[in-house]
Amino acid sequence: MRQHFTISEWAVEGPHPLIETTVPELLEQTADDAGERIALVDGHPDPLHRHRWTYAELLDEARLAASALNRRFAPGDRVALWGANRPEAVFAQLGAALAGIIVVTVNPQYRERELLHLLRQSRAAGILHDPTFRGADLGAMIASIRADLPELHTTWHVDELRDRAEPQALSSTTRSPTAPGDPYLLIYTSGTTGVAKGALLHHRGVVNAPMAFARRAGFHTGDTWINTLPLFHTSGAVMAVIGSIAMRSRHVLMPHFDAGLFLDLVETEQGTLSVMVPTMISAVLNEIQDHPRDTRSLRTIAVGGAGVPPLLCRRARAALGCEVSVVYGQTEVHGVITQTRPSDSEEDQAESIGQPLPGVELKIVGPDGAPVPVGGPGELCTRGYQTMLGYFDMPSATDDTVDAEGWLHSGDIAVMDARGYVAIRGRSKDLIIRGGENIHPQEIEHVLESCDAVAEAAVLGRPDDHWGEIVVAAIVPRPGQDASPERLHAHCRAQLAAFKTPQQWHLVAELPRTPSGKVMKHVLREQLD
Template sequence: MKDIQTILENAYKAEPDKEAIFDGYRRITYRELYSDVENLSSALAHLNITKGDRVMVCLPNWHEFVTITFSLAKIGAIIVPCNTRYKADELSYILENSRSKAVFLIDNNDHIEIFKNKVNNTIESNGLEQIFTVRCKSEGYRSLEELIELGREKSTPKIRIDSREDIFSILYTSGTTGNPKGVMLTHYNVLKTAQLTNVALESSKEDVFLIPVPVFHIFGMAASIVPAVEAGAKMVLLEEYKALKALRLVEQEKITVHQGVPTMFILELNHPEFADMDLSSLRTGIIAAAPCPEEIVKKIRIEMGCNIVVAYGSTETSSTLTVTSLEDDDIIRSQTVGKPTSGSEVKIIDANRKEMPTGEIGEIICRSPGVMKGYFEMPEKTSEAIDSDGWFYTGDLGTIDNQGNLRIVGRKKELIIRGGYNIYPREVEELLYQHHSVLEVAIIGLPDTVMGEVACAAIKLKPGKEETEESIREFIEDRIANYKVPDRFIFLDELPMTPSGKIKKLALQEELRAKLHSTLR
């Protein structure tokens, strides 16, 4: 099995002068990308970054992220992507846990000062030796441009990569339920999943991928960047998502594959200038990370002309685990997340780890080429998540229908037990997403001395829309059993979100508990 670096080499040899990346700042051909990767990997090796070393990379959706990713892969070093919005405690935790040897930073004084202090304090450095800057200068530290120049004078060492064993990346989970865990993904994990993603999308070198999701997240990296390079396609990176900017890029760059979370597509469909845009180049794309209502799937297909597929996965599965097909109808795409990718197995089990019958709700477990090697230096957490037979326990609840399609019900830890009855938040959320005024919604459990828990719907409305608790309650109460109707409805201007577009339910629950404290029983 080839490694990550090999796919870039193949794309370069096939069409060296084909445009590989446009990020609004620079256009780069595969020849230029390959050259930069060769030179950077040479420089890093010269500076004693060796196989197995961890390197933190705190960059937004810039072309430099791609260069650094493939350079580290070439020398067998491990990329540790970080959210550019992380604060001191979050960055320090990841540095301490990963014991990264070097870090790439942008012009963020807070970040630069944090890491300068670490490097200069041997006790706190946790092994951090070098700081590299990107698109900025910082006295005493090399910039990416200087590294690439240095690499021109050095030879690149030949490093043997065992794709099934050697770690390509350590991505830290969002930490919605405690401290983030470092997910170790091998070259094989990410590359095999990328290939399966391309099969689902029927990708080719003619495609142009729009990547508006963060590249430091599994969706941006394993389901977007790596598939695009594996196909020899072009990538258009969007640094900060804005609906109008995305629409303009589709028109300008003739985007064929549009990746994204449901909110992105909803914002584009509802933008005042949507009807004026030429979106005829759109062919397909992946929508993931949150439920997508049937009406939105239909609008994406008809009004955008984009034959979207819906996928499900996690950081621990290298992203895509299941996916709908280009032939599935809108109901399957909106109510399920499709079938397992080739070579993947999915089962539904009960609390005793016994497989459940078709249609019954239980925990989703899986075996697939993308399942992680484990959590970095957390053997107990790893053994809790992956059993001796290689089954990964996702913590998600779902069902499998007669056709083999998986339906997500929610997270085990999000299950609300109201007066002895189980409420699965996702079921209620999917209904509320069908309301014409609802942009985002989350169902949260709140403590109640009588019922044990009650359900609260936190809702963000579409721009210009007005609703009341009564109007939303009226919309939903005839559609589900009365015990599933939320006890409270609260309207918020914003819901706390992870970089991948998921609502941070733990943070939202804490916010609502504090906000509604005086009225809770």
């Protein structure tokens, strides 16, 4: 382990051994070498409905999906995947890789306004979707915006792929040629601008980044990964789906997070690793206190997505008998870039986000762009194989994030100690992280200010023991209008996902502003507190 840094810069020493392969090659090689090993388990609450697929069967399902996709789409087309965590979504994601198609992941909580932006900006040629999600008719939502999407020529239920495959799909091993640097996933992130941007991720990063994470977490070949996180996130689509294949392990896919179901799956499926946000861990600890389970197989819980309370890590170790690995990353870097080791001290787990993963260059820079001395705060920047190709069709946004030397600027303020351990000290922007979901206030402010009862709106995050942060809105009402919380909540829910809708409302006479007219959110926060 390195020691005695004086400048906050972590360089890669010597060539880093990357696996120069693609997702199709990885899947085919794993099926050849470990075809009879269980690859995927549907984490259904009823064990009688808990279907399993070997690696050979997983490859077959991917080939059927690829065959169907090849009939309507060309390599390089972008096809959206919109729905819940289901095995069919995994088949579709892997089938798209075999067909050379770029998958656009979409949060199933999105409403028409949010969906329209993603499909229009990605220029999606098609969308594969579930019929419904939590009572919402996804097909009806697509139909309502279809006229505004001239490039969208195909909408299928994800269940249809198997039936639409060519009869000879399983007898043919032909697939679209792809290279490690080719794009594979387009995952949208609010980032720090308020406008959802599509981070274009490549095969090299999708294969190597989750392997580096898994190895540091102490995950081994043949282990079992209990996936609690959604497939529209990097943590689901990259780390769990591809990471489990790369490690030739078993992926247990939860249909949704439920603390009781998670513990049941750990016990019955002998789960060894899971990635969670702090809110999930809190729910698991409450559940196991009331309903004990056998968690002896659980080796590591990786936690990220918001500030990780030290007490939560200690409680998890004591109640679950496992180690904790704190992670930090972004969609733009294929997931995780720094991580603590399970063997790290309690102090390092509590106060840092660990050291950079292999192959990652990292530096903490001051206003002049130069690395600061160790212990000094600055912006966290990274460079390496894990950096995205760019934001899709947004060159200016890409240039603002990735500089001419290839350094990706995170927007987070951090410090590094003499051993190379990094700690986050704050965010240079106003991003809110609620239960692992990135939320930008500007988007919500725009929606609120479209309501005739709102003269001005300011949205910020407030610390919360359960969610990490919650969304809080300060409203300057228009005279004579109904600006009740009930009305404003309904207005937001008609246009925004539930997790973006403010949970606390404050009516104020005016918003504190700078002489140039910018809202002083630090002052507003003090006023609301």
